[in-house]
Amino acid sequence: MKQHVFAAALVAAVSAYGSALAAATIVAPGTSEDSVNKSLTVGAGTEVKDVETVNGSIDVQDQSSAQEVSTVNGSIDVGNNVSVSTLETVNGSIHAGSGLKVAHDVETVNGRIEIGAGSAIQGGVSTVNGRVTLEQTSVAKDVETVNGGLGFSNSRIGGNVELVNGRAEVLDGTIVAGDLIVRKPKGNWSWGNKSKPPVVIIGAGSEVVGRILVENEEAKVYVNDTARIGAVEGVTVTKFSGSKAPE
Numbered sequence: 001m002k003q004h005v006f007a008a009a010l011v012a013a014v015s016a017y018g019s020a021l022a023a024a025t026i027v028a029p030g031t032s033e034d035s036v037n038k039s040l041t042v043g044a045g046t047e048v049k050d051v052e053t054v055n056g057s058i059d060v061q062d063q064s065s066a067q068e069v070s071t072v073n074g075s076i077d078v079g080n081n082v083s084v085s086t087l088e089t090v091n092g093s094i095h096a097g098s099g100l101k102v103a104h105d106v107e108t109v110n111g112r113i114e115i116g117a118g119s120a121i122q123g124g125v126s127t128v129n130g131r132v133t134l135e136q137t138s139v140a141k142d143v144e145t146v147n148g149g150l151g152f153s154n155s156r157i158g159g160n161v162e163l164v165n166g167r168a169e170v171l172d173g174t175i176v177a178g179d180l181i182v183r184k185p186k187g188n189w190s191w192g193n194k195s196k197p198p199v200v201i202i203g204a205g206s207e208v209v210g211r212i213l214v215e216n217e218e219a220k221v222y223v224n225d226t227a228r229i230g231a232v233e234g235v236t237v238t239k240f241s242g243s244k245a246p247e
Contacts, residue, residue: 024038024039024040024041024056025038025039025040025041026041026043027040027041027042027043027046027048027051027066028048029046029047029048030047030048030049031048031049032048032049032050032051032052032067033048033050033051033052033053034050034052034053035052035053035054035056036053036054036055037053037054037055037056038053038056039053039056039057039058039059039074040053040056040057040058040059041058041059041060041061042058042059042060042061042064042066043061043064044061044062044063044064044079045061045062045063045064046061046064046065047064047065047066048064048065048066048067049066049067050066050067050068050069051066051067051068051069051070052068052069052070052071053070053071053072053074054071054072054073055071055072055073055074056071056073056074057071057074057075057076057077057092058070058071058074058075058076058077059077060076060077060078060079060082060084061079061082062079062080062081062082062097063079063080063081063082064079064082065082065083065084066082066083066084066085067084067085067086068084068085068086068088069084069085069086069087069088070086070087070088070089071088071089071090071092072089072090072091073090073091073092074089074091074092075089075092075093075094075095075111076089076092076093076094076095077095077096078094078095078096078097078100079097080097080098080099080116081097081098081099081100082096082097082099082100082101083100083101083102083103084100084101084102084103085102085103085104086102086103086104086105086106086107086123087102087105087106087107088105088106088107088108089107089108089109089111090108090109090110091109091110091111092108092110092111093108093111093112093113093114093130094106094108094111094112094113094114095112095113095114096114096115096116096119097116098116098117098118098119099116099117099118099119100115100116100119100120100121100137101119101120102119102120102121102122102123103122103123104122104123105121105123105124105125105126105141106121106123106124106125106126107124107125107126107127108126108127108128108130109127109128109129110127110128110129110130111127111129111130112127112130112131112132112133112148113125113127113130113131113132113133114133115133115134115135115137116135116136116137117135117136117137118136118137119134119136119137119138120137120138121137121138121139121140121141122140123139123140123141124139124140124141124142124143124144124159125139125142125143125144126142126143126144126145127144127145127146127148128145128146128147129146129147129148130145130147130148131145131148131149131150131151131166132144132145132148132149132150132151133150133151133152134151134152134153134155135153135154135155136153136154136155137152137155137156138155138156138158139155139156139157139158139159140158140159141158141159142157142159142160142161142162142178143157143159143160143161143162144160144161144162144163145162145163145164145166146163146164146165147164147165147166148163148165148166149163149165149166149167149168149169150163150166150167150168150169150170151168151169151171152169152170152171152174152176153171153172153174154171154172154173154174155174155175156174156175156177157174157175157176157177157178158177158178159177159178160176160178160179160180160181160210161176161178161179161180161181161208162180162181162182162183163181163182163183163198164182164183164184164185164198164216165185165195165198166198167198167199167200167201168180168182168198168199168200168201169201169203170200170201170202170203170206170208171201171203171204171206172203172204172205172206173204173205173206174203174206174207175206175207175209176206176207176208176209176210177209177210178209178210179208179210179211179212179213180200180208180210180211180212180213181213181214181215182198182200182213182214182215182216182219182234182235183215183216184215184216185216197216197218197219197220198216198218198219198220199219199220199221199222199247200212200214200219200220200221200222201222201245202221202222202223202224202227202229203224203227203243203245204224204225204226204227204242204243205224205226205227206224206227206228207227207228207229208227208228208229208230209230210230211230211231211232211233212229212230212231212232212233212235212237213233213234214232214233214234214235215234216234217234217235219235220235220238220247221235221236221237221238222237222238222239222240222245222246222247223237223238223239223240224239224240224241224242224245225239225240225241
């Protein structure tokens with residue numbers, strides 16, 4: 001009896017795996033693809049139009065291009081040297097390799113965003129629950145998160161940088177052309193676990209051209225001796241030297 005049950009379970013698992021593979025659709029060159037329950041793939045070196053699904057992930061492979069790339073429940077993985085109009089999901093992360101070109105925005109709600117070296121975003125980058133990590137990337141507009149933190153290395157942000165909870169690291173010569181804002185959490189909800197105060201690190205050679213505006217009185221801001229900053233409001237800055245911040 002147990003052997004029959006195990007065999008039936010194995011067959012069901014293999015069938016489900018095969019169905020998942022079958023659900024992945026390759027987007028034909030020069031076309032758009034709009035699905036509900038399928039994952040979508042843009043093959044390497046392929047040029048397509050809009051790529052949209054609801055329940056599924058999207059894989060955009062190396063040296064390809066697309067217009068709108070969006071899903072609701074799924075992640076978006078982007079290879080190297082890819083050009084798109086937008087990258088957007090709701091429940092999922094966005095991970096991009098080097099040389100990404102985006103004409104507009106990169107957005108998610110519940111998920112992290114990671115963008116590799118040599119990338120250029122003509123719009124903004126935003127998430128609500130997730131960390132934003134940028135390496136040698138240019139963003140023309142704002143970069144925002146609420147819960148998750150920010151990590152910038154040798155990047156340039158043309159607009160404001162904003163967070164509520166987490167750790168913001170502006171490192172390796174990164175330039176923020178606008179303001180760096182730490183918002184105060186809204187509401188007084190508490191479940192017995194007090195979150196750690198937000199921390200902002202402005203590393204060696206980096207610059208915040210606009211203000212550092214801190215609404216949360218518990219936040220800590222550390223600025224390297226070689227960094228450059230504008231006016232500071234709402235907090236007393238702690239200076240540090242060397243490559244490592246106090247915390």
